[in-house]
Amino acid sequence: MTRSYSVRTYGCQMNVHDSERIAGLLEDAGYVAATDDDAADLVVFNTCAIRENADNKLYGNLSHLAPVKSGRPGMQIAVGGCLAQKDKDVVLTKAPWVDVVFGTHNIGSLPALLDRARHNERAQVEILDSLETFPSTLPARRDSAYSGWVSVSVGCNNTCTFCIVPSLRGKEVDRRPGDVLAEVQALVDQGVLEVTLLGQNVNAYGMSFADPDTPRNRGAFAELLRACGAIEGLERVRFTSPHPAEFTDDVIEAMAQTPNVCPQLHMPLQSGSDRVLKAMRRSYRKSKFLGILERVREAMPHAAITTDIIVGFPGETEEDFAETLDVVEKARFTSAFTFQYSARPGTPAATMPDQVPPEVVSERYQRLIKLQERICLEANQELVGTEVELLVVADEGRKSAATGRMTGRARDGRLVHFAVDPAAGIRPGDIVTSTVTEAAPHHLIADAGVASIRRTKAGDAHQAGTTPTTSPVGSNVGLGMPTIGASPIVETASACGTGGCA
Numbered sequence: 001m002t003r004s005y006s007v008r009t010y011g012c013q014m015n016v017h018d019s020e021r022i023a024g025l026l027e028d029a030g031y032v033a034a035t036d037d038d039a040a041d042l043v044v045f046n047t048c049a050i051r052e053n054a055d056n057k058l059y060g061n062l063s064h065l066a067p068v069k070s071g072r073p074g075m076q077i078a079v080g081g082c083l084a085q086k087d088k089d090v091v092l093t094k095a096p097w098v099d100v101v102f103g104t105h106n107i108g109s110l111p112a113l114l115d116r117a118r119h120n121e122r123a124q125v126e127i128l129d130s131l132e133t134f135p136s137t138l139p140a141r142r143d144s145a146y147s148g149w150v151s152v153s154v155g156c157n158n159t160c161t162f163c164i165v166p167s168l169r170g171k172e173v174d175r176r177p178g179d180v181l182a183e184v185q186a187l188v189d190q191g192v193l194e195v196t197l198l199g200q201n202v203n204a205y206g207m208s209f210a211d212p213d214t215p216r217n218r219g220a221f222a223e224l225l226r227a228c229g230a231i232e233g234l235e236r237v238r239f240t241s242p243h244p245a246e247f248t249d250d251v252i253e254a255m256a257q258t259p260n261v262c263p264q265l266h267m268p269l270q271s272g273s274d275r276v277l278k279a280m281r282r283s284y285r286k287s288k289f290l291g292i293l294e295r296v297r298e299a300m301p302h303a304a305i306t307t308d309i310i311v312g313f314p315g316e317t318e319e320d321f322a323e324t325l326d327v328v329e330k331a332r333f334t335s336a337f338t339f340q341y342s343a344r345p346g347t348p349a350a351t352m353p354d355q356v357p358p359e360v361v362s363e364r365y366q367r368l369i370k371l372q373e374r375i376c377l378e379a380n381q382e383l384v385g386t387e388v389e390l391l392v393v394a395d396e397g398r399k400s401a402a403t404g405r406m407t408g409r410a411r412d413g414r415l416v417h418f419a420v421d422p423a424a425g426i427r428p429g430d431i432v433t434s435t436v437t438e439a440a441p442h443h444l445i446a447d448a449g450v451a452s453i454r455r456t457k458a459g460d461a462h463q464a465g466t467t468p469t470t471s472p473v474g475s476n477v478g479l480g481m482p483t484i485g486a487s488p489i490v491e492t493a494s495a496c497g498t499g500g501c502a
């Protein structure tokens with residue numbers, strides 16, 4: 001009997017993309033995507049551990065699933081991703097009805113672990129300390145017909161004192177440029193128009209190639225952007241995330257000189273205070289950060305720059321916070337992802353003195369949001385009257401349908417809701433142009449009507465309900481790891497609370 005699956009993803013783009021690999025692996029193993037998520041025979045949680053609330057959310061959701069599982073014999077639950085890597089067998093202590101726990105380094109083992117759990121009637125926990133296979137060498141079931149993720153690296157060699165990621169994702173390992181480009185080409189061949197290159201720190205790309213025969217190359221990321229520029233049919237190239245400490249002018253030049261690289265940059269600030277940046281072990285300072293933005297805007301005057309900011313890092317004073325507000329005022333970010341500091345176990349910052357009281361963090365956070373909202377709105381208002389080229393995106397919330405609008409992403413990454421005549425038959429994946437008529441802090445409205453429509457192969461694919469499949473691209477040369485099925489470091493018997501095992 002065919003088993004159905006559903007993958008629930010939390011966290012960052014790396015996880016979103018890993019989930020595409022998980023889905024690809026499961027489909028290769030004979031599972032089919034569940035049409036009704038609540039009725040799936042297998043539910044996989046791909047988790048995040050970056051802040052404490054991400055932790056709590058998972059255990060809450062697992063609790064909701066316990067009675068569902070007890071009412072449905074044969075149902076399986078798997079937990080993977082960063083929180084699984086962090087909690088290992090603790091996942092089973094907190095949620096004994098889980099069948100499989102797998103980490104960030106061995107997603108390829110999931111189908112085998114599910115079989116083993118079913119066969120042995122015992123929960124399986126397999127967490128490896130370092131990468132077993134590049135996720136890119138696993139099959140993928142892509143979510144979108146028009147946009148695709150392509151990993152350039154996994155892991156991170158930085159040591160930011162607040163961050164749990166390096167301990168969960170391991171040391172950085174870079175893929176060969178040829179493998180990255182082959183995957184981009186495979187997506188474009190199937191109609192994909194937009195590719196986002198992914199890595200925890202893309203500016204370090206080139207210094208940690210897994211393949212011993214690929215020489216280290218500081219200019220590798222800029223070269224990769226230029227090489228993407230030569231791929232016919234690839235209309236939009238984006239990347240995330242760069243790091244201000246390692247962001248070099250060759251990347252700015254490559255962005256500005258490569259027409260399909262989008263005028264968009266996500267540049268994580270974290271704090272505007274030099275003192276706090278030092279305590280965070282982030283090696284750039286406020287002036288260097290602002291200097292980067294200046295050079296980016298010189299080269300690309302209309303670049304949309306977004307950021308991440310943490311409020312309430314241990315020891316942050318009112319003066320430090322004022323420095324953050326000052327950078328925000330000067331930087332004029334298009335949008336900012338703002339976070340209240342959350343102590344993560346095992347990170348140096350978690351045990352620093354002078355943890356900032358929650359009420360102080362929350363008050364500063366509100367002030368930061370208020371300032372950023374004002375700036376977002378002002379920056380968006382400047383765009384009223386300008387023409388935008390939009391890649392039409394699927395509107396999963398169906399909000400736009402109620403307003404007679406569809407949604408597209410502009411080249412600079414902004415979301416634009418545009419008025420459209422349903423008879424025009426525009427589909428997600430098509431390209432339209434329109435004129436911005438109204439601005440809000442987090443989106444633009446273009447009610448002037450659609451000036452041009454370009455129907456694309458991606459639009460055809462979306463309409464037909466197909467998404468690209470990429471077969472495994474590249475190799476694991478240099479990882480020095482055994483193949484799938486490596487011995488686990490932990491294996492725990494499950495109390496199998498609701499599963500009815502002996």
Ligand code: 5AD
Nearest residue numbers: 162163268308309310339340341342
């Ligand atoms: N507390 C709050 N925010 C954090 N981030 C990372 N670690 C923490 C933490 N411990 C934020 C950073 C990072 C983004 C992905 O999450 O701003 O850039």
Ligand code: SF4
Nearest residue numbers: 011012048049050082
């Ligand atoms: Fe992504 Fe970090 Fe969350 Fe892992 S912990 S899912 S790498 S944001």
